Amino acid sequence: MLKFKPLASAALLVASGLAALATAPAAFAQAKEQFFPVLVYRTGAYAPNGVPFANGYVDYLKLVNAKGGINGVKISFEECETGYATDKGVECYERLKGKGATVFQPLSTGITFALTEKAPADKIPLITAGYGRSESADGGVFKWNFPLAGTYWVAADVLVQNIGQKEGGLDKLKGKKIALVYHDSPYGKEPIPLLTERSKQLGFELQLLPVTAPGVEQKSTWLQVRQNHPDYVLLWGWGVMNSTALKEAQATGYPREKMYGVWWSGAEPDVKDVGEGAKGYNALAMQHGAGRSKVHTEVLKLVHEKGQGTGPAEEVGTVLYTRGLMSAMLGVEGVKRAQERFGKGKVMTGEQVRWGLENLALDQAKLDALGFAGVMRPISTSCADHMGANWARVHTWSGKSWQFSSDWIEADAQILRPMVKAAADKYAAEKKLTRRTPEDCQS
Amino acid sequence: MLYRENGQFKTTYRADQQIFPIRQDRIVIVAFLALAFVVIPGMASEYMLRAILVPFLILSLAAIGLNILVGYCGQISLGTGAFMAIGAYAAYNFNVRIEGMPLLLSLVLGGTCSTAVGVLFGIPSLRIKGLYLAVATLAAQFFTDWAFLRIKWFTNDSSSGSVNVSGLQILGWHIDTPADKYLFCLGLVCVCALMAKNLVRGHIGREWMAMRDMDVAASVIGIRPVYAKLSAFAVSSFFVGIAGALWGFVHLGSWEPAAFSIDRSFQLLFMVIIGGLGSICGAFFGAAFIIVLPIVLDNLPYWFGIPVDTALASHLTNMVFGALIVFFLVVEPHGLARLWSTAKEKLRLWPFPH
């Protein structure tokens, strides 16, 4: 017996939804507000790491508003849940693009790849601070991508140098074994070209151990690690893969002090529930580590104490939260720099923000004024270099907190520059693009 | 009153066997096609075209393919994402490695490769039935997930494993704007849907349906199970492969194997079941339902002006989605296509009740 009424009401709801979708190009941002789309993942397998980042990002935008906006222009923002899935990321991009978005930060290498195809046509820059394609640091080919503050090749190089320092010199690495336990996806595969290059140059043996996404099944991986006894294990995971790796390392008895994670594998959610079992685990700190500095105090005072905090106040100062703060700050600074050229106090377009991001000059004085002293080093971008900085540090989990265990290390530009250029040229040849001319760089 | 066949006499067998024998149906279809080809590209917003209509068209093509396998031939397959991936990567390889390869040819070749692999993974269906087969097809899904990540040749030795395609053009018509992409997909889907409809109306379709209903009896009356089952896998994989190639080329532009993961397979199976097993137009209904519903649910709080935390909105979307699937299965287990044909039946009698 067909139940007509509930069916009819359901059909009506869907139809009205469709009609609304068809006719709503979505309310445009107010003329006097700069719109920031916020692509987040608060659900799904990667949520534990995505949530603090999102909270940090949104908190910073609220902080800027509380301090009066960008030279008086208030920020409006909207979150869109991507769940780390490429097609949802593309849908969020399409939906928020129409609202006047001028910069996207996908927080997912997969979504970055897809948006890299679309952003140039739509003239919206992408900031991929600490992720994305390593070759997009070459602004001559990748006009609209900005992997600010570091790419995966920088990360891998800094790790190799740090291990070299531990051994007493890079030449001591000859004959050693380094295993890379990586997330089997474009994200995880990013460091492989650089590590292969370094292994050829320095003479260490590189062993590649892929882990099928999402990374809960690592027993055989770590049994292989136990069999091969590599001297060091590099961890390139995300989400639950990180804590699983540490738990399996504990279960097979591999010393955690010999494990080095990339900056996306070195945050509190990864080690918290392993606790003491992760003691001694080292990870890269992309510029910042854990801990509070002036900007955090400001956020607590101007945002959290007013009841506007996006997440719990205890989260302020954790590694991924600060990374979200930093990423938002870079976006805001791009807009601010664009305003310096195109008109202070006006709302910027995507093209203008792109220029701003390409001409960032955040020196130590500016960073101190923003409250990021001790959190970051200066970043300055140019037409050729969309990365802006290639320094990182290493921090170690003490069982209770992250403590810095190395000085600032600079990635070796001698190795990186030719690799980046070669990869960018290959991309340009595939897509039949030409390198940007010097005139284009000035515009 | 409106939907009567009175006065429509057929004088040839050909006229009697056409897909839309009733004149009102033909008028509606022509009007609908005119709307789809002419009105929508001009009027729809870019968001609607890029994020809703293009995925809808591509996934309905894949749903047609899956419907042939599951609905018409009764072989439950959970590996559809794998065949989409094979179509996409094969088309990519033909496109990238052979200079000057026409777009349509690379799509068709992608579909052909998918057919070959589909037949290979269809061989177990000769021995395994029902739910066991469903789980066995997952072998195809996970194997292709792994193969496209590991075997560098498939991704043209790209270091990251991600591939991209751009600069689509057919005989000088550059497919750049959202309207172009929409029209391209629409054209292809119409052609393929027509092909599929004619296949299922023909003797192959009847063989498939006989295998679905009672395969032992069908083989007793002379239908060769090998031929019927493997042809179902072949045809289904062809359409699914083309859909996969379109998904990668036209919708995403740049993709990695995770775009064709097991979630995609489940999504397609949902479309087929909700839309109606054993019905070509059911594939379209199902695709529309599954694509539009999450977007509507995600945006609903914003339209009502209630600011909702995105995580909560996402959880609620999942819950409503799951609940609606169960609801539909309870209310109309034969899917939206059955609802549609029931509505048409009632319309024939309207305004009389019986």
Place this chain on the structure above:
Amino acid sequence: MGFFLETFFGGLMAGMLYSLIALGFVLIFKASGVFNFAQGAMVLFAALAMARFSEWVPQWLHTDSKLLANGIAFVLAMACMVAVAWLIERLCLSKLVNQEPIALLMATLGITYFLDGFGQMLFGSDIYKIDVGLPKDPMFLFEQTFQGGVLISQEDLAAAVIAAALVAVLALFFQKTATGRALRAVADDHQAAQSIGIPLSRIWVIVWSVAGFAALVAGIIWGSKLGVQFSLSQVALKALPVVILGGLTSVPGAIIGGLIIGVGEKLSEVYLGPSMGGGIEIWFAYVMALLFLLFRPQGLFGEKIIDRV
């Protein structure tokens, strides 16, 4: 050789863990003929309930006793699972009584989405800890015979013992109690069971609750091992080859299938994997199950499929 033994034992124990989840599938399929794709979501839901209650109970009762917290959390989580079972039976199963198996399969997929969203909405999406005192460090056997000894993970060993105990309890339940007999009767023939007065809906609620209990135990063990978070529901995908290899209707099949799949998976990953670039274990398990099915299409211990024309 030592390493081979290590991998072998590791595989056996991983297999037992898969069997824990496979048991839930088999229980439900046996008694109600439904292939419950939502088992993974049930494992996640149960584990989330357990993790969060064990966190909240000390706050509510102002006590520090781990045993008390875990015990009460277990009871509360079990109550949640019974509630879920009752709701599923009332709202879905009873309405879909005579539908085709694929419709029921789809309904369970819908339930999966619902439970995923509902569980995360109620309990949160972070990684939560379950600490029931399982030891985390490895132990090394036969250190004299093999260099470095044979590594046995104590946590996995404990889990294997618990899984075996669960199977024993379930076997006793099915064989020796009246309810167990009623469940077996329903599994044999719904209509005959109904005709002698066995209340079908109540039996189904009981079956789903028992499956919920299996899911809770599986959730606690997996959650203790991996932390409770969203991808726990994906481990059900790893249990599917176990179910089809062992046969959808057989409890010993779930165990034996689990052992075979576990060993096969780990050995293939460690020995075949490096030459193929690694990461092969998930599809290898399915391919193994597929190959077994080609010889026995109903699984090792499943009921032979008889087609009547």
